[in-house]
Amino acid sequence: MSEKTDILTRTLEELKADMEEIGEKSFRAKQIYEWLHVHHAGSFGEMTSLSKALREKLEKNFEIPSLRTLEVLTSRIDGTRKYLFALEDGNVIESVLMRYSYGISVCISSQVGCRMGCRFCASTIGGRVRDLTASEMLCQVLEISRQAGERVGHVVIMGSGEPLDNYDNLVRFLRIIGDPDGERLSLRDITVSTCGIVPNIYALADEGLPVTLALSLHAPSQEKRERLLPISLKYQLPEVLEAMQYYFSKTGRRITFEYSCVEGENTSPEDAVMLADLVRGMNCHINLIPVNPVEERAFRRPDRRDIEAFRRMLEKRGISVTIRREMGRDINGACGQLRRSYLEK
Template identity: 75%
Template sequence: MEEYSTDQEQKKEDGKRDLLSMYPAELEAFLTEISEKKFRARQIYDWLHVQHATSISQMTNLSKLLREKLESLACIDEPEPVEVLTSRLDGTKKYLFRMKDGNVIESVLMRYSYGLSVCISSQVGCSMGCRFCASTIGGRIRNLTASEMLGQVLQISRLEGERISHVVIMGSGEPLDNYDNLVRFLRIIGDPDGERLSLRDITVSTCGIVPNIYRLAEEGLPVTLALSLHASGQKERETLMPIAKKYEIHAVIDAVKAYFEKTKRRITFEYSCVRGANTSTADADRLAGLLKGLNCHVNLIPVNPVREREFTQPDRGEIEAFRRMLEKKGIHVTIRRELGRDISASCGQLRRSYLKDHGDILPDRCRIKTK
């Protein structure tokens, strides 16, 4: 694995070093710092990212003394899975994870013909304030570390007994608002000497943090970029997404065009369809003009119900008509399947905690048994 510089210090509040977030060279530096041989770093990295050890005690080719030293100075900082809901409609699963500090997040597992796809969170809560999204209710508590992001993938893979083939960073939080941890996560999960997940099978969602779209384009990471657009014009977008007041819609489109030119990865536009807000003929005309000439795909998402919000989705006929209007203008369009809607696992429904007092937990929920 190539090494990359970062300002992030891989140290927890209790002073322990976060092994799962470290690059190989950082592990070597850490081993040297504690007066151990550098070659042990490769062994530790293999245990973490190839054999997927969940504890330092499992690293049996390290001496007992070294393991004891590591346990006093370092940790494997994965979130703990504590609860799972399974959709009766389509088998989608929603996982509740608890961090070491007690904060909780949600992740979603979707099963497709090509394999297992997981939608993971990048922050505890979100500060973007999108009007139709549950994740932003209560704001952002903190960023997730690279290990907490990776841990969602690893824990779900263990519980399912299958390898995860695709990752979507579209759960709670704005990934590009947690830029350093995001890039660290991508480099570690895509490492051919470690986790070995193809970066082409990873999608990073953003509501349009323009400077960091340009930064990501220069990272040499061939991930798919999904822009949460949700409107065809500036005023309409500001109504749904407060971030649009900071980053004007044409500036956002210019940034994703630059991302495509640099990476040659087709851009996905997420477009939540809201009754009476963004599916008119005028919207189709403006959207087609906005995206003209761009290699892209528009994903129409019937807005999902959120208890605290009043937005409702148009009827199916209106969404189909909007799709046809866009297709006639040369735009590639699909309508997203509403997976996991009965367990609040669909787009815009993830939170930093379940609302147990409001009935968001089904009576027959399954509690995960952990060691």
């Protein structure tokens, strides 16, 4: 091996092959994998059950990447924490920890920036800088778990970036974090959020990874959706919904629709009727999200009473719907804003 390999991105099978390549017995891979993904060793020196010679060999051929914490904001209301992390190349990303009665949930980023251009999103303003590797996604979970002193129970891939625009790294991350020999997080406790990259919805459905898939729907019609999500010009609403149905048929996972409520855009009584008609018959749940104002954009959130009324109209039409509980109101700000203000500084 010429360059050092990022050992956190290797699956157990790949690590076995790596061991053979450096002249070691393949069973060593299991020991190393456990050190990394069960004991969360941050250095080869901690792997005390391995010989010194092997540890030195690992040091020479591999690296264990890590994140540097630049800033942590903690909510006094509910303990939600926002993290600003520096990657090894100096790029910065955001992640969030949320506390629920059933444990802690972590929202991670999948790219530095994003190229999807959703109109209400701060993460996309500077475009996409680069994809995150599987280990950079994993490190967000591990670092937050380490700092919180608790095991993470849920992971939501809903921070900066479009996960299905970074498909191979996403799938690698899911395989590693869900591996019963390693991190052991149930795939059912992971949610991947997409704005609707149709070919990769089909691909994910066929991977045998039953994560929850959430579609950023945000509008009840193609015409309205185009105003909020430019990607919908490429992948039109009927084909996106068909892909989501396929995902459900292959995985049995109920579909989630994320619906950001934007004043004057998508929460009128007509919108409620159109939305109910659009999703009727699908095994789905709608999450209403009061949009976070972004300085650079003109969108505002509707009055709370209007969102409640919108929810009731959907419920009356038999649609399963909730308004997302706002976490960390005092440290709020849209996804990507902490990073933007850091970059501006």
